[in-house]
Amino acid sequence: MDSQLIVKLRNKMSFNLLRVKLVVLSAFILLSCGQSAQQSTQDDTSLDLNSDGKVDVHYEYGNSSYIELVDRNFDTVADESHKFGLDNKIIKSKFDDDFDGKAETTSFYKDGTNYLSLVDEDVDGEPDLFFVYKSGVLKYAEKYYERTDTGSQSKVGRVEFKFGYPISEEKFKKTSLTKEEFVESYMSKVSKL
Ligand SMILES: [Ca+2]
Numbered sequence: 743m744d745s746q747l748i749v750k751l752r753n754k755m756s757f758n759l760l761r762v763k764l765v766v767l768s769a770f771i772l773l774s775c776g777q778s779a780q781q782s783t784q785d786d787t788s789l790d791l792n793s794d795g796k797v798d799v800h801y802e803y804g805n806s807s808y809i810e811l812v813d814r815n816f817d818t819v820a821d822e823s824h825k826f827g828l829d830n831k832i833i834k835s836k837f838d839d840d841f842d843g844k845a846e847t848t849s850f851y852k853d854g855t856n857y858l859s860l861v862d863e864d865v866d867g868e869p870d871l872f873f874v875y876k877s878g879v880l881k882y883a884e885k886y887y888e889r890t891d892t893g894s895q896s897k898v899g900r901v902e903f904k905f906g907y908p909i910s911e912e913k914f915k916k917t918s919l920t921k922e923e924f925v926e927s928y929m930s931k932v933s934k935l
């Protein structure tokens with residue numbers, strides 16, 4: 743086994759993102775059990791998690807960062823990508839959670855921990871759902887509802903979470919922000935870090 747690869751996998755074990763944990767854990771178990779996948783797909787830049795001879799985790803290295811591409815449903819199309827700094831700290835992830843080939847969820851991390859995820863449900867380039875985390879734990883989600891006619895006002899729905907489960911009804915607050923401004927307020931949280 744390549745020691746550099748093991749170090750990377752160990753670093754990733756600490757991430758709070760369950761999906762990342764599961765994928766890496768599978769890889770770890772696979773490797774530590776000695777059930778090495780086919781030699782042709784095991785090298786420094788790729789892993790075959792389900793031993794079907796097809797690469798499921800692939801690494802692309804740049805000058806100041808590297809990207810991990812993961813195929814969770816083993817259809818040979820990557821549905822997760824994670825950007826890491828050269829210090830192995832995760833910076834940003836993208837997820838294609840409906841496996842249609844387009845990533846709609848973007849997660850942002852600070853000190854290796856997820857603090858904000860934005861979901862662009864209709865993949866029009868603007869997020870619609872906003873998930874806020876504390877120490878990597880989902881606390882609340884918000885959704886912007888555009889006003890439906892000139893007499894009405896736009897509103898923001900908010901749901902609180904505990905252990906990944908919603909613990910409140912959706913509560914609405916009227917807002918004078920346009921959708922662009924609302925998105926901007928979330929993006930400024932990202933840019934301030
Ligand atoms: Ca595979």
Ligand SMILES: [Ca+2]
Nearest residue numbers: 813817819821
């Ligand atoms: Ca896939």
Ligand SMILES: [Ca+2]
Nearest residue numbers: 838840842844
């Ligand atoms: Ca998608």
